[in-house]
Amino acid sequence: MPALVPTEYTGRVMWLGLNDDRAAGLANRSVEALDLQFSGPMGESRRGLTRASCSRVTSQYPKGSEIRNTRQLCLMSAEELADIASEMGVEALAPALLSVSILVSGIPDFTHIPPASRLVSAGASICIDMENRPCHLPAKGIEAALPGKGGLFKVAAKARRGVTGWVEREGALRLGDELRLHVPDQRAWLP
Numbered sequence: 001m002p003a004l005v006p007t008e009y010t011g012r013v014m015w016l017g018l019n020d021d022r023a024a025g026l027a028n029r030s031v032e033a034l035d036l037q038f039s040g041p042m043g044e045s046r047r048g049l050t051r052a053s054c055s056r057v058t059s060q061y062p063k064g065s066e067i068r069n070t071r072q073l074c075l076m077s078a079e080e081l082a083d084i085a086s087e088m089g090v091e092a093l094a095p096a097l098l099s100v101s102i103l104v105s106g107i108p109d110f111t112h113i114p115p116a117s118r119l120v121s122a123g124a125s126i127c128i129d130m131e132n133r134p135c136h137l138p139a140k141g142i143e144a145a146l147p148g149k150g151g152l153f154k155v156a157a158k159a160r161r162g163v164t165g166w167v168e169r170e171g172a173l174r175l176g177d178e179l180r181l182h183v184p185d186q187r188a189w190l191p
Contacts, residue, residue, distance in 0.1 A: 001187060003184065003185055004117075004118055004182040004183065004185065005182060005183055005184075005185045006120075006180055006181075006182050007181045007182065007183055009046055009103060009105035009106070009107050009108070009180070009181040010106060010107070010178050010179060010180045010181070011077075011106040011107040011110075011119070011178070011181070012097030012105050012106050012175060012176065012177070012178055012179075013102060013103070013104060013121075013174065013175055013177045013178075013179065014078050014103045014104065014105045015030065015078075015095050015100065015102075015103035015175070016031050016032070016033065016034050016041070016097060016101065016102060016103075016174075016175060017029060017030055017031060017096055017099070017100050017101055017102075017103075018031050018034070018041060018043050018044050018101070019045045019046060019099060020043065021045050021116040022033075022045040022046055023045075025141065026097075026098075026099045026137055026138060026141055027087050027096050027097055027099065028096045028099050028101065029081070029096065030096060032174065032175055033172055033174040033175070034083065034101070034102070034172070034173045034174075035172055036124045036126075036165055036167045036171055036172070036173055037167060037170050038170060039072070039167075040041065040069070040072035040073070040093060040166070040167060041072070041073070041101065041138075041167075042044070044072070044101070046069075046071070046072065046143075047069075047072060048069050048072075049066060049068070049069055050066050050067060050069050051066075051067060051068075051069040051071065051163055052064050052065070052066065052137055053065040053066075053067045054069075054132040055177060056133070057175060060158045068147055069125060069162040069166065070164060070165070070166050071129065071166075072101075072164075072165065072166040073102060073126060073164065073165045073166065073167070074098070074099055074100050074101045074102075074132055074162060074164060075100070075101060075102045075103075075104060075119070075126070075128075075132075075162050075163050075164070076095060076098065076100045076102075076103055076104070076110070076161070077103075077107065077110035077111065077160075077162060078103050078104065078105040079105065079108075079110070080094075080111060080160040080161075080162065081095060081100075081103065081160075083097075083160055084096065084153070084156045084157050084160050084165065087152075087155075087156035088146075088149050088152040088153065088156045089149070089152070090125075090146055090149055093142070093146075094145065097138055097141045097142050097145060098132065098138050098161075098164040098184060099138065100162070101191070102126075102173070104119075104179060107179075107181055110151055110162060110163070110180060111131055111132075111160050111161060111162055111163060112131065112159070112160055113128060113163065113181060113183070114128070114183050114184055115128060115129060115130045116184050117181060117182060117183045117184065118181075118182040119165070119173060119179040119181060119182075120179065120180050120182055121171070121177045121178060121179050121180075122177070122178075123171035123172045123173060123174075123177070124167065124169055124170060124171030124172065124173050125167075125168045125169035126165045126166070126167060126168060126179075127165055127166055127167075127172075128164075128165045129163065129164045129165050129166065130163065130164065131159075131161065131162075131163055132161045132162050132163055132164045133161060134153065134154045134155075134157035134158055134160075134161045135154065136154055138150075138153055139151055139153055139154070142163070148178065183190050
C-alpha cells in the first residue's frame, strides 16, 4: 500500500528565485528554471545536505550544531502572498523580497499542507518539511522597496508564510510546470 497518496490538487509554478549570496542579503533573483539536486538548487547560497542549526530548533540542538538541511527551499502560495500584501495595504509584494524559491498557484491552504507531503513535477520532487514561520528578516528589504511597510510583514504573514522543503528527486523545475500534491496516508496525530 502506498505511503503517499496523490491528491486532486495541482499547483502551477508562477515564479522561481535563487539567492546567490546570503551574506549580501535575503532577496532572491528571478530565474526561469531551477536545477534541483539533492543538495538543493544549483547556484543557491543556502544549498547543502546539512546546515547549522538555528533558533528554530534550539529545543532539539545547541545553536550552530550541524543538522540535515530541510530548508533548501522556501515555497509560497501566490494566493497567500496576495493576502499578505492586501493585509499590509500594498498592491503587491514581490516574492524576491521574501527569499521565495518557488511561488505556486492553485493549492488551497498551502501553508498548512501536511509535513512530509510531496510536490511532484514531471522533472523533480520536493519533500515538505513544515510551515515556514514569519520572521523579521524580510522587513528590511520590504521597507527599502515599500517605505513604511516593512514592519507590517511579520503579523500579516502569520499562517501564510508558506513551507520549507528539500529536494527528494533531482531534476529541472521551470516556470509554468505543474506540481501535484501527494500527502501521507495516515490519520492526524491524536495523543
